[in-house]
Structure formats: C-alpha cells, structure tokens
Amino acid sequence: MVYTDLNTPIRTIMTPGPVEVDPRVLRVMSTPVIGQFDPEFLNIMNETMDLLKYVFQTNNQWAYPVDGTSRSGLEAMLCSVIEPGDKVLVPIFGRFGHLIYEIASRYHADVYTIEKEWGEVFDPEEIITAIKKINPKLVAIVHGETSTGRLQPLEELGKFCRENDILLVVDAVATLGGVDVKTDDWCLDAVIAGTQKCLSVPSGLAPLTYNDRIEKILLERKNIERGLSEGSINKRRIQSNYFDLSQIQDYWSPDRLNHHTEATSMLYALREGLRLVKEEGLKARFERHLLNEKALLAGLKALGVELFGDNRYKMPVVTCINIPDGINDESVRATLLHDFGIEIAGTFGPLKGQIWRVGTMGYSCSKKNILHFLGAFEAVLIKEGAQVNRGEGLQAALQVYDNIRGE
Amino acid sequence: MVYTDLNTPIRTIMTPGPVEVDPRVLRVMSTPVIGQFDPEFLNIMNETMDLLKYVFQTNNQWAYPVDGTSRSGLEAMLCSVIEPGDKVLVPIFGRFGHLIYEIASRYHADVYTIEKEWGEVFDPEEIITAIKKINPKLVAIVHGETSTGRLQPLEELGKFCRENDILLVVDAVATLGGVDVKTDDWCLDAVIAGTQKCLSVPSGLAPLTYNDRIEKILLERKNIERGLSEGSINKRRIQSNYFDLSQIQDYWSPDRLNHHTEATSMLYALREGLRLVKEEGLKARFERHLLNEKALLAGLKALGVELFGDNRYKMPVVTCINIPDGINDESVRATLLHDFGIEIAGTFGPLKGQIWRVGTMGYSCSKKNILHFLGAFEAVLIKEGAQVNRGEGLQAALQVYDNIRGE
Known part of the structure; x- marks a missing residue:
C-alpha cells in the first residue's frame, strides 16, 4: 500500500486536551536536532528548567520533564517515592484520582481512599480528618479533575501536610499554565504536569517539580544502573529504571549522567511553549x-x-x-x-x-x-x-x- | 531572565544516535495537531502500524510505538512479559546488555548472564549451551551493541529458542532501518527499536513488535485500570501502568481503550520517517x-x-x-x-x-x-x-x- 503525504484537517479543538498548539511551538519543532551532550543542547535543558520553575511558581532546585505523556510523570513520581507497604491516601473525585490509586497500588503501596460523588470536590477538612485517622506517608491528589471539570482547593491541605510531615503529591496535568498552581505557597512537595493541555505543546513530555523533602528520598534510594556503575544494589532502589527520578535528576544535573536520550524536538517545543507563557x-x-x-x-x-x-x-x-x-x-x-x-x-x-x-x-x-x-x-x-x-x-x-x- | 528565540547550530552528527533528522520528517512535525480520537488520527495510527510491520519485516498483528525514548520500549516489553522469579538469560557484550540485566532485575526476574569481552560477540552455540543449562523462560539480547560497535548474529539462536519454546526478546534500537532485522525469519518473539538512530526521527518514541506467543502472556496478565473498569485485580497484572502493553495494545486496537494521550507530533514524525524507509x-x-x-x-x-x-x-x-x-x-x-x-x-x-x-x-x-x-x-x-x-x-x-x- 502507498501512503500519501501527511494531510490532516485543521480542527478547532475545544476538548480538555490535547488542544491546539501555538504556531510558534509548531515552528520550533522543525528545527534540526543536535546531540544530547552538545553544549548548546545543555543550555536548552538549563533554560527549560528555569522556565519551568517560573510556571510552577517555585524556587525548587528541580523542575524538568519526564520523557513520556502526562501519566508517565505521575508514575515516575509515585514509583520513585512509594516503597512497598507505604501508606498512601488518595482522595478520589473523578477518573484521574482512580488512576493515582491504580499506579500507587501497582507499586505495592498500602492505598487508602476517600471518594466524592463525581461533580463535587473535597472540603479540606474531610481530607484532614482522613489523614488523622490513616496517618499516611503521602497524600496524592488531582488538582483539576478533567473527567468532571472540578478544581480541588489545595492550600489548606498543603499547610496541614507540611506541618504534620506528610508528603503531598499533586497531579496538575490539566491546570498548569491555565490556572494558579502555587507549588511553594501551597506547600506542595511534588507537582506533575502535562504539555498538551494549558501549555499548548503537543503530548509527549511530563514536566514535574519537587522539593528537598522528595529529593531526600530519591537520594536514599539511588542506584546507578549497571553498565555505568558496578556498585552494589541498593535494596530500596526504585523499581522502574526508566522512571527512576534519582537517575533522571543526575541526567539533568551538571553531571549529565547518561540515562535516556532526551526527546530533542519535544524539548524544543516545551521550551517555546514555556517562553510563550512567560511572555504573556x-x-x-x-x-x-x-x-x-x-x-x-x-x-x-x-x-x-x-x-x-x-x-x-x-x-x-x-x-x-x-x-x-x-x-x-x-x-x-x-x-x-x-x-x-x-x-x-x-x-x-x-x-x-x-x-x-x-x-x-x-x-x-x-x-x-x-x-x-x-x-x-x-x-x-x-x-x-x-x-x-x-x-x-x-x-x-x-x-x-x-x-x-x-x- | 529573558530567553531568546531558539537558535541552535547546524551540526554534522556522526554519532551512534541521536542522528540528523530527515528534513521531510522535521517538516511534518510543524503540522497542527488533531485530537487523539479524531477519525483522521486513527487512520494515521493504523498507517503507522502497517509501515512498522514493513520495517520490522513481520506479519505480526502488533507493531506500535511506546511513548518514551528507546529504553522505554525495552522496559515496557520486559516488564510486560517478566513475572517475579522468571528465569531470564541475558548474554552481555557491552553496555546495553547490562541495561537489559538492570531492567529485568528491577522487575524481580531471576537473571542469569553470560559475558563476552567488549568488542566481541557470542558464538550462537555459547548461548545455546547456557540455555540448556539454565532453561530460562526468555532470552533477552542486544542486536547492535553501540557501546562496542558489534552486531550479534541472531538467526541460529532464534530457531533454537522457537524449537525449545523459549521466548527471544531483541533490542534492535540501533539497527532497525539500517541493517537487516528479520523478525519473522529469525524467529524473534519481540523486537524493540528506537527512532533517533537508523530511522532518523527525533528521540521520543520506541517502536516495537511482538507475536502471538507474547500476546498470550499479555492477555493472561491483562488488567484494565480503575476509572475505566471496576473489575477485580488480576494477581498477575503487569507492575507498571504506563508500560502495561496489555492496555497499550487495546489503545492501538479498534477498541481504542483510553490509556495515554498519544504523542501526536512525534507520531507524525515516525510515520514520515517510516514512509521514507519504504520509499527508499x-x-x-x-x-x-x-x-x-x-x-x-x-x-x-x-x-x-x-x-x-x-x-x-x-x-x-x-x-x-x-x-x-x-x-x-x-x-x-x-x-x-x-x-x-x-x-x-x-x-x-x-x-x-x-x-x-x-x-x-x-x-x-x-x-x-x-x-x-x-x-x-x-x-x-x-x-x-x-x-x-x-x-x-x-x-x-x-x-x-x-x-x-x-x-
């Protein structure tokens, strides 16, 4: 069979994602690629990290994308922090709360849930009451639940978790770049986003940020892969190699530890999308x-x-x-x-x-x-x-x- | 800080990847996106599957990309097939053999290795001898080991594995599109590739193919995620949700089960890269x-x-x-x-x-x-x-x- 030139219709996309991509973002995707360790590419990586910090409203040291679609960032964060048997509380008010449950459960967390009728959100006090009962290591929750169109207030929850030394991980896939996501002010320990929603970049990267409370866990679980290091196995090592944020962090650090080959053209796109946010x-x-x-x-x-x-x-x-x-x-x-x-x-x-x-x-x-x-x-x-x-x-x-x- | 327009140098890239991208591929990446369930997009997905089958030289039903860099495909295949305690034999003759070991080990396989000095490859008889001794469920091996520049002959190994009902999983990241990879003729059960090497597409997708021997395992382990299904948990379910090929297969099937949001622009790029291979x-x-x-x-x-x-x-x-x-x-x-x-x-x-x-x-x-x-x-x-x-x-x-x- 012969396949013709790619010939797609122009759509007006009014869904909760993927949405229309800014023409400036589309244009940079045609830029010829350079190598992943080319000094010019390392600059682009650093600029992207800085721009992400602006959009996440954070002073965290770490903000970079995982190379995969939005849920890859969610899985990377959850599997890098959760160890088997850890108590995780997932307040669910729509489909993507169920996804958090699903991922945490596959990584053998001891998952507790509280649920709301679809179309409602939680009063922060309801979550706090559950936390007091369960005493989880972490709470993982969706900020903007696209399946129901609801926005969960996070500020009060964040302050409670911080005061009680509980980690708060937030899925802001549908909100980052369109709605306030105050990572630092709201005391969010980790925030995961997507590119194909309010950032108007094609699907394929999952930007995330996390603070030193999360980094501490990553460093404790760190285990550089065979072929790069001959060290002994860390018994607490992160199960997934691709989603091992302790190694991906090194890739984004000045050490540039080889892990994956960064998705060059998608990174160009993300940088341009973030630049557009900053300009606006x-x-x-x-x-x-x-x-x-x-x-x-x-x-x-x-x-x-x-x-x-x-x-x-x-x-x-x-x-x-x-x-x-x-x-x-x-x-x-x-x-x-x-x-x-x-x-x-x-x-x-x-x-x-x-x-x-x-x-x-x-x-x-x-x-x-x-x-x-x-x-x-x-x-x-x-x-x-x-x-x-x-x-x-x-x-x-x-x-x-x-x-x-x-x- | 103000960030300027993306302004990268033009490089002559003579590395083992990522390599220069064909200008036709770069050009299609600027195409405005359409929704993931738009009928026109479903056509593009189907065409890409057909083109992949041509390049993999296979009549397998399944050939599609995982949304991540090359090693994401490797991890998806290994974690979807390996269950804890499964015996896996990994013949290692360079860095990427170690990576296979690393991934299989993180998913709790009982991993056996044989090793060659870097710069050499295995005589098929050496691997067959090890198989006879170990009797593994699967053998996972690199085809083109870029760390040493060596190419492992696979035909004899493939025929032995098939005759003895052992699965053979091959990392052809560095060879697909540049060197013969005869999936069917060599009796390879699963083959994983990358985009940023001989296909000359930017990094970010990992095309793979597998046959009905692999699919049988996927179907046995299938567990549709919460939020889409309320069924009971399959005790053999695949640990990773993002890399769960039993669900990704459904996403690429006529059912179009929602899993991730396909990386639209990267898929455009892959289709064009494959079309160029077919034209040549x-x-x-x-x-x-x-x-x-x-x-x-x-x-x-x-x-x-x-x-x-x-x-x-x-x-x-x-x-x-x-x-x-x-x-x-x-x-x-x-x-x-x-x-x-x-x-x-x-x-x-x-x-x-x-x-x-x-x-x-x-x-x-x-x-x-x-x-x-x-x-x-x-x-x-x-x-x-x-x-x-x-x-x-x-x-x-x-x-x-x-x-x-x-x-």
Whole structure:
C-alpha cells in the first residue's frame, strides 16, 4: 500500500486536551536536532528548567520533564517515592484520582481512599480528618479533575501536610499554565504536569517539580544502573529504571549522567511553549482563561443549556454541560466535528453519555474559538431537536467581550 | 531572565544516535495537531502500524510505538512479559546488555548472564549451551551493541529458542532501518527499536513488535485500570501502568481503550520517517549504509588509524576507532565539534577514553558527511600531533565512491 503525504484537517479543538498548539511551538519543532551532550543542547535543558520553575511558581532546585505523556510523570513520581507497604491516601473525585490509586497500588503501596460523588470536590477538612485517622506517608491528589471539570482547593491541605510531615503529591496535568498552581505557597512537595493541555505543546513530555523533602528520598534510594556503575544494589532502589527520578535528576544535573536520550524536538517545543507563557505572564494568562470562560458561560446560559457539577469548584478551563434529555451524545459530537470542524469531548465512567466537556485551554482558549463553538453548538442542538433560545447565546458572549473592551 | 528565540547550530552528527533528522520528517512535525480520537488520527495510527510491520519485516498483528525514548520500549516489553522469579538469560557484550540485566532485575526476574569481552560477540552455540543449562523462560539480547560497535548474529539462536519454546526478546534500537532485522525469519518473539538512530526521527518514541506467543502472556496478565473498569485485580497484572502493553495494545486496537494521550507530533514524525524507509526500500537502504561504511573504512585505513573490535561482527552503522597513543579523546572531539561542527562519540565503561565511535545512520549516512568527517578528522589528528598518512584518507574514500559510479 502507498501512503500519501501527511494531510490532516485543521480542527478547532475545544476538548480538555490535547488542544491546539501555538504556531510558534509548531515552528520550533522543525528545527534540526543536535546531540544530547552538545553544549548548546545543555543550555536548552538549563533554560527549560528555569522556565519551568517560573510556571510552577517555585524556587525548587528541580523542575524538568519526564520523557513520556502526562501519566508517565505521575508514575515516575509515585514509583520513585512509594516503597512497598507505604501508606498512601488518595482522595478520589473523578477518573484521574482512580488512576493515582491504580499506579500507587501497582507499586505495592498500602492505598487508602476517600471518594466524592463525581461533580463535587473535597472540603479540606474531610481530607484532614482522613489523614488523622490513616496517618499516611503521602497524600496524592488531582488538582483539576478533567473527567468532571472540578478544581480541588489545595492550600489548606498543603499547610496541614507540611506541618504534620506528610508528603503531598499533586497531579496538575490539566491546570498548569491555565490556572494558579502555587507549588511553594501551597506547600506542595511534588507537582506533575502535562504539555498538551494549558501549555499548548503537543503530548509527549511530563514536566514535574519537587522539593528537598522528595529529593531526600530519591537520594536514599539511588542506584546507578549497571553498565555505568558496578556498585552494589541498593535494596530500596526504585523499581522502574526508566522512571527512576534519582537517575533522571543526575541526567539533568551538571553531571549529565547518561540515562535516556532526551526527546530533542519535544524539548524544543516545551521550551517555546514555556517562553510563550512567560511572555504573556501568568497573571495575564489566567485572566485570559477567565474572560473566555465567562463569555462561554454567558453564552451557554443564554442558549438555555444546563451546566454540570458544583459551580463553586468549577475548573475555569473545562466546562461540563448536561446533555439535554433525548439528545444523543455521539451524534452531536460527530456533527460538530465533521460539519463544523470542532472537537469537544464526552467523558468516562458514571458520567459517560450524560455530559459534554468543553475545554478552553492554552492556545485553544480564544475569543474566535468561543464564538465559533457557540454558533455551531446552537445549530447542532437545533438540528438534533433540542429546545434552545435561538440567537441568544452568541449575543450574550459578545456582550461579555464588548464590556471588557469598554472597561 | 529573558530567553531568546531558539537558535541552535547546524551540526554534522556522526554519532551512534541521536542522528540528523530527515528534513521531510522535521517538516511534518510543524503540522497542527488533531485530537487523539479524531477519525483522521486513527487512520494515521493504523498507517503507522502497517509501515512498522514493513520495517520490522513481520506479519505480526502488533507493531506500535511506546511513548518514551528507546529504553522505554525495552522496559515496557520486559516488564510486560517478566513475572517475579522468571528465569531470564541475558548474554552481555557491552553496555546495553547490562541495561537489559538492570531492567529485568528491577522487575524481580531471576537473571542469569553470560559475558563476552567488549568488542566481541557470542558464538550462537555459547548461548545455546547456557540455555540448556539454565532453561530460562526468555532470552533477552542486544542486536547492535553501540557501546562496542558489534552486531550479534541472531538467526541460529532464534530457531533454537522457537524449537525449545523459549521466548527471544531483541533490542534492535540501533539497527532497525539500517541493517537487516528479520523478525519473522529469525524467529524473534519481540523486537524493540528506537527512532533517533537508523530511522532518523527525533528521540521520543520506541517502536516495537511482538507475536502471538507474547500476546498470550499479555492477555493472561491483562488488567484494565480503575476509572475505566471496576473489575477485580488480576494477581498477575503487569507492575507498571504506563508500560502495561496489555492496555497499550487495546489503545492501538479498534477498541481504542483510553490509556495515554498519544504523542501526536512525534507520531507524525515516525510515520514520515517510516514512509521514507519504504520509499527508499529496505534493500537499497541497507546497501546505502554499506557503501558509506566501505568508503569510511577505506578512508580510515588509508589515513593509518586502527579499528577496534572483532571485524567479522562489526556493525555497518557504527565504526569504532582506537584512539592513538598520546592523543586526548575529549580534545579531539571538542575540536571536531567546535571548529568543524561535527559530532562523534566516545564510549562508556571499560572502553571509555580508548575508542571513538563514528555513527553512519539514516539521514546522517551520506557521502557528504563521510567526506566531511574524513577531511576534518585528518586535520584534527595532525593538529593534536598524531602520525597520519596526509591526504590519503579522502583519496581512498573518493575511490570507493568513484568505483561504484563506474560499475
């Protein structure tokens, strides 16, 4: 069979990731590669670490990507810190809490869970009460749960964990770069992110940061691989070699211990994506996400559809819509995709078929996209037989943007 | 600190990887992304699987990449097949044999090794003798050992393993796309490759293939993660979630079970790299690698430097040169890099400081690069005080190319 030139459609991507990639990021990916130990490449690695610290809002020494998709960073952090039998508390309020449970359990942690109905988040006191009962070594929790569109407050939890010498590991895959993630101020010991959401870089790297409390464990478990060192085996060594952060840290240190071959073009992309965040500034970037969310919500309300979940803890970058009675989830999404070139998402688990999820992340989070979506969404709902307030959605959204312009 | 536009030098990369990337591959990486469940993306996934089967020379049902660098594929395969206590035989003839040992050992295999002096390979009978003594569940071995530049013959070993119902897992990271890797003809049960070597795609994916003997084990150990399934835990489940090939296989199957978010731009790159291999044709591609190796060897011989290792088992895509007495490894490589813009490699372990390694892989394997290197290498050796036959190297290499043209 003959395969033609790559020839993909241009989509308006309004999912909770992967989202549209900034053209400047796409452009740097075409840069010819250089070797992983080329001095010029080492500069790029160092610059990327510095830029990550800005975005993570941290003074930690360590901030670098794991070479894999978002969940690779989560697994790297969990398996590097968890030893068999360690008590781990996982508060679950959606699919990705279950993923943390799954990973911790595969690495033989003694996992405890508390759960919330999908669509809600935890009152910090509920988690603190569980901590007092269980006394875990670490708490691992999702910040922005894309499966339900909820944002878990972390500040109070972080301060409690720090005061009680419990480690707090946070999955900020869906929030970093779109919503405040205050690593240091909130006392988060480790934070893991993804590239393909609010950073608007293609999927394939998992940036993370951690402090000296985590590093202490890594150094205790350190075991340089055979072929590079002939030392004896550390009985506490990290089970995975690829995800062994004690070795990956050395790769990112001035020692440049050979581990993997850094994913050159993806690192170029990450650096450019982070540079774009820094140029825009975190404050302005978060305000842009809030403004577009406001316009979207005004439009949806005027159109007459209902939102899902506890509105007080809504993620600004994900909006969940209850699918109206009698309307078919997949049919609406297929028409949006094939006729309008717009992708939105369904969801997983207990909510599958009940809600749509609209992402407004990174480069995808623009006035153009919000207005394009609202117009298309109204048309598709009408076509499918739903009752909506014709013409009202776009007017309400435009009014939000016009008011801002007039301020 | 302000970071400037990405501004990297153009290098002539003559290492055993990462090597220069074909401009067509670089170009497709700038393609805007689409969603991971977009029907158009599913086509791209299927096409990539088909192209991989061509390059792996296999009729296996399964051939897809793991999202990580080469060693992620190795770890995924080993941890998906190895269960604690399984006997694994690892014949070691360089650094990457040690890496296989390291990974198998971290996953609690009962690992047995046989070792060869660096620079040699195994007579298949030596491995077969060890197998008879140990009776392992699987043998895991490197095909092209870049740390020493040696190529291990596999055909006889493969046939013996198949006849005796032993699994054979092969690390072909450094050979796929540059040297024959006959997955089916040689009876290899699983083969793992990398992108940044003879495929001339940036680092970041690890293509692999496996047959139904391996798949049987995956299906027995299958355990769909929490959040997608509420089933009971399979006691034999694969330890790593990210590297769980039983789930990744479902992601690449028509079921499209959600696991990770496929690294979109890297997949575009891999597809284009594979398409280039298919357009050139495996036979012509291997001949190109042999011709350039021939010219390089003629040039080095005429120049008067010595090659390292057993010449009968030399990798065509890696040439190891003994560093002449009194000549400094790093000084030569630094001058090549900074003055001539050429990168070659040193090596690891017992041979560190004793040999240089010159890669002639994929897009880097060209007449232009060979001649550029030979001229620069002579100049640097003279500058560093080595005795060489001035002017002879390039003449000998040109003669090889001219003879071919005259044939």
